[in-house]
Amino acid sequence: xxxxxxxxxxxxxxxxxxxxxxxxxxxxxxxxxxxxxxxxxxxxxxxxxxxxxxxxxxxxxxxxxxxxxxxxxxxxxxxxxxxxxxxxxxxxxxxxxxxxxxxxxxxxxxxxxxxxxxxxxxxxxxxxxxxxxxxxxxxxxxxxxxxxxxxxxxxxxxxxxxxxxxxxxxxxxxxxxxxxxxxxxxxxxxxxxxxxxxxxxxxxxxxxxxxxxxxxxxxxxxxxxxx
Numbered sequence: 001x002x003x004x005x006x007x008x009x010x011x012x013x014x015x016x017x018x019x020x021x022x023x024x025x026x027x028x029x030x031x032x033x034x035x036x037x038x039x040x041x042x043x044x045x046x047x048x049x050x051x052x053x054x055x056x057x058x059x060x061x062x063x064x065x066x067x068x069x070x071x072x073x074x075x076x077x078x079x080x081x082x083x084x085x086x087x088x089x090x091x092x093x094x095x096x097x098x099x100x101x102x103x104x105x106x107x108x109x110x111x112x113x114x115x116x117x118x119x120x121x122x123x124x125x126x127x128x129x130x131x132x133x134x135x136x137x138x139x140x141x142x143x144x145x146x147x148x149x150x151x152x153x154x155x156x157x158x159x160x161x162x163x164x165x166x167x168x169x170x171x172x173x174x175x176x177x178x179x180x181x182x183x184x185x186x187x188x189x190x191x192x193x194x195x196x197x198x199x200x201x202x203x204x205x206x207x208x209x210x211x212x213x214x215x216x217x218x219x220x221x222x223x224x225x226x227x
Contacts, residue, residue, distance in 0.1 A: 003054065003057070004057070004058070005057050005058040005061055006058060007054070007055070007057070007058050008054075008055045008056065008057055008058020008059040008060075008061070008062075009058040009059075009061055009062060010058070011041060011044065011055065011058070012037070012041065012058070012059060012062050015036070015037040015038075015040040015041050015044075016033055016034075016037040018036065018037070018040060019031075019032070019033030019034065019035070019036030019037045019040070020033045022036055023036075029160050029161065029162075029163050029164050030160055032156070032159050032160045032192070034155075034156050034159055034188055034191070035156050035159070035160055038152075038156065041055070063130070066129070066130060066131065066187065069187070074205065076194070076198055076201045076202040076205060077202040077203075077205050077206050079198065079202065080198065080199055080202035080203065083175055083199060083202070083203070084202075084203075084206065087175050090175070091175065091179055091203065091206065091207075092210070094176065094179040094180070094183065094207075095179060095182075095183050095207050095210045095211050095214065096214060098127075098179070098180065098183035098184060098207075098211065099127070099183060099211045099214045099215050099218070100218070102126070102127040102183075102184065102215075103124060103215065103218065103219055103222060104222075106120065106123050106124050106126065107120065107124070107222075107226065110123070117141075118141065118142065118143060119143075119146065121137065121140050121141050121142035121223070122137055122142035122143045122144075122146035122147050122150065123142075123146070123147070123150045124136075124137070124140065124142065124219055124223075125137050125142070125147055125150075125151070125215055125216075125219065126147070126150040126151055126153075126154045127151075127154055127183065127184055127185065127186060127211065127215070128151070128186055128208070128211055128212040128215050128216075129151070129186045129187050129208060129212055130148055130151050130152075132212040132213075132215075132216060133147050133148070133151045133212075134147055134148060135216075136215060136216050136219060139216075139220070140219060140220055140223060151186065152188070154184070154185055154186070154188075155185045155186055155187065155188025155189055156188055157185065158181060158184050158185020158186075158188065158189035158192070159185060159188045159189050159191060159192040160192075162177075162180075162181045162184075162185065162189055162192050162193065162196070163192070163196060165180075166180070166196075174196075174197050174199035174200050174203070175199060175203050177193070177196060177197075177200045177203075178193050178196075178199060178200035178201065178202065178203025178204040178206075178207070179203050179204070179206075179207050181193040181196075181200065181204045181207075182203065182204030182205060182206065182207030182208050182211065183207045183211045186208050186211070186212075187208060189204060190204040190205050190208060193205075
């Protein structure tokens with residue numbers, strides 16, 4: 001059965017359902033279903049000696065639906081069309097500034113830590129969705145597989161810390177909360193934003209697409225300038 005796609009699919013669903021059950025029991029940010037699912041899956045593969053390639057046979061089927069699920073996020077966005085039209089300039093500026101901050105933070109930290117140029121380019125698209133990030137990484141000379149890891153870690157971190165960061169910095173406006181979460185941590189962060197509220201989820205889903213396009217256009221230009 002481990003060689004069947006059903007193995008990866010069932011393992012992912014069971015791990016996530018355990019995460020959801022624990023999250024319902026203990027409503028803490030750190031008890032995040034996505035984080036728990038990742039820990040359980042990695043632990044299971046290590047304990048049983050199952051290779052990642054074996055799990056990936058079924059895991060890829062779930063990854064395939066990431067694109068369609070992202071499109072479905074347009075539904076809450078449509079419901080919040082009034083807020084979008086009212087705050088359109090602030091929303092766009094927030095996304096642009098957030099995307100630029102992400103790019104320059106990666107470049108700055110890479111220089112300080114002495115990372116190779118290839119690794120820096122691989123981490124650069126960390127705050128956009130996997131389908132867009134892997135393409136951008138390949139175009140600018142990064143390693144898509146490393147990019148996917150960076151995007152996943154960024155998304156889980158955003159999903160876990162988004163409410164904490166908003167409380168710490170006293171960000172109470174739901175539009176601002178959604179834009180910040182979506183711009184910083186793409187679809188995984190948006191899943192947490194939807195739990196925070198419909199407005200947060202809608203603004204976060206909007207930020208995913210705009211931040212992805214902006215990063216794809218601006219990142220190569222910035223790299224050419226600093227090269």
